[in-house]
Amino acid sequence: SLQQLDLLLDTSESVIELFTILQSNTTLKSLRVQIMNNDIIDSMGTSLQNMLILNQTIEYLEIECNMYVNTITSTYLSSLTTGLSHNTSLQELSIFIPVSDTNNEQIRTFFNVISQKNYLTELKLHFKLVQSYSVKRASLFYKQAIFLHPSLE
Numbered sequence: 254s255l256q257q258l259d260l261l262l263d264t265s266e267s268v269i270e271l272f273t274i275l276q277s278n279t280t281l282k283s284l285r286v287q288i289m290n291n292d293i294i295d296s297m298g299t300s301l302q303n304m305l306i307l308n309q310t311i312e313y314l315e316i317e318c319n320m321y322v323n324t325i326t327s328t329y330l331s332s333l334t335t336g337l338s339h340n341t342s343l344q345e346l347s348i349f350i351p352v353s354d355t356n357n358e359q360i361r362t363f364f365n366v367i368s369q370k371n372y373l374t375e376l377k378l379h380f381k382l383v384q385s386y387s388v389k390r391a392s393l394f395y396k397q398a399i400f401l402h403p404s405l406e
Contacts, residue, residue: 254280263289265297272300276307283313290318298332305336305343315347318381330359338366347377 258281262268268288275281288297301316330351337343346367350360367376 256280257283259285261287261289265290268297269300272297272304275304275311278308279310281308281311284311285313285315286317288316288318295328295332298329301329302332302336305333306339309340309342311340312342313345314343315345315377316349317347317379318349330356330363334359334363334366337363337370341372343370344372345375346373347375347379349379349381352380352382 260271262271268286268290271286275284305311305314333348337346350363352360367373
């Protein structure tokens with residue numbers, strides 16, 4: 254039975270299909286996905302959320318995205334946070350977090366959920382600036398995130 258999977262996916266449909274299939278998987282322990290699509294859409298976040306809620310065997314999850322992401326919908330982070338709040342098996346997490354003018358509250362909620370996960374032993378976050386976000390505001394966000402969570406230093 255497959256316990257580790259490392260994939261490079263280039264369409265939204267393939268990412269959604271993978272997360273949907275993994276909702277009922279009971280053997281996979283480690284998943285690393287590289288998303289090469291330039292748009293992270295609502296249904297990708299929803300399928301990730303459902304996978305995290307329903308799959309309680311996955312222990313390692315890494316999601317990377319293209320450096321040149323054009324669009325990350327506002328629901329991606331809230332879907333990820335909801336999925337993580339229900340998951341009890343994940344021990345290591347490496348993901349990207351979109352930073353924009355409109356999602357500071359979603360980011361706070363994400364940190365609150367993550368900080369309550371006692372079984373999560375390793376966390377690696379990659380902040381992705383959404384194109385409309387200014388460099389000045391990004392700098393302020395990083396300072397706030399480090400202040401709120403000194404373990405990020």
